[in-house]
Amino acid sequence: MTADTANQENASRDRIEQTILSAAEQVFSQHGYRGASLQAIADQAKLPKANILYYMGSKQALYVRLLNRMMNRWNAVLEDITEDSDPGQVLSDFIRTKMMLGQRYPEGSKLFAAEILAGAPFLKEYLAGELKEWVASRAVIIRQWAQLGKMDDVDPRWLIFLIWSATQHYTEYSAQVTGILGEEALSEADLASICQFLEHVILKGCGITSSNATSH
Amino acid sequence: MTADTANQENASRDRIEQTILSAAEQVFSQHGYRGASLQAIADQAKLPKANILYYMGSKQALYVRLLNRMMNRWNAVLEDITEDSDPGQVLSDFIRTKMMLGQRYPEGSKLFAAEILAGAPFLKEYLAGELKEWVASRAVIIRQWAQLGKMDDVDPRWLIFLIWSATQHYTEYSAQVTGILGEEALSEADLASICQFLEHVILKGCGITSSNATSH
DNA sequence: AACATTGTTGACCGATCGGTCAAAACAATC
């Protein structure tokens, strides 16, 4: 096997795996782990069921792989902030980035939501470990901002949860949102309007005077 | 059959039905419609599977009945407001009531969330009908408040969605929240703190000067 | 006591579940 053919084969394998992962993400996100069937995933991927198992090993392995892929996409948010950062700028970015991630990976976001709804059987460790530390470390910095008079002295944990929930709502509850708005899907104008609203309310609500809010 | 025995029989029937509904709510809320099995519900209710079907007819009928029961619990919120109402008082009540409902009916709330995640196959009509009209009518009044200078001119729809998402988060994502906080469940102190935070940020963020915020 | 109604439940149905396997198809090396 030459390096060339090896690359070709790996590329082919990757393409098929991506097809399967994409199909599985759709099915799992709609019906959760228990409610999803390998047959439904196979139909979505337009492959025989046995082929799914050949590439992914088992239903559980496929599911865990999807969860990990989604977790990796969420890194690098609020990562490089310090007590010197501008809260308005940082929170503004946070809101826009979270909103963008939800729109970019709607199925992945719903998959995560379904996992949490089920009691997070596969993510308990991650939540109580990595993510807990991440929140705690961000909270320390936000508290420093408050002590420096940059913003109101609100509980940073509730603030983080607020931004998470407010942004995720538009992907995970998209069926409700579009039903109420009477639209097929959220338009670009809607999204811009929502971002602006959330920035306005949350920044102002935290006592942050946005000096240069529109500097993107 | 005397009126007395009729009552007794109906009471017995009701007790069993409530047992089944409660068990089903737990199972459906964790695993969604597809992922829930009648056997799991029967085990939870400590009844033979055939008995579940005797009382409920079918899996779908049981599920729809649970959804309707949950919808009814959500009525009477923001129902009797006018342009003369005090936005601070109304939104404050809205936040507290929503938060309380989520804590009172956690399984029902998760059931609703799972239904929306699946694309709202059983609630599409309700969302695009009743609920859409409800939101639209509330939006009119909130816009009037803004025109009267009682609050900032924010999009009422986004405001309603914000309060929905922020409050529901603590029941539907309870696995994530408790995992991050490192607690078994949210304490009363946590809940009070969260309510206070949400009131502070949302009211202030909407430009509402809470004159008499603590008059409950 | 005889009868009718309602409640209970194990046994069973065809369909589908996640997963295995072997035979065939395919590709690469000698």
Add this chain to the structure above:
DNA sequence: GATTGTTTTGACCGATCGGTCAACAATGTT
């Protein structure tokens, strides 16, 4: 062209799915 390794896939496995049914208790009603 024989050999070796990798994909592909229909057939199949025991278990479980939602749902039916008949036999049987329990409970009025007369």
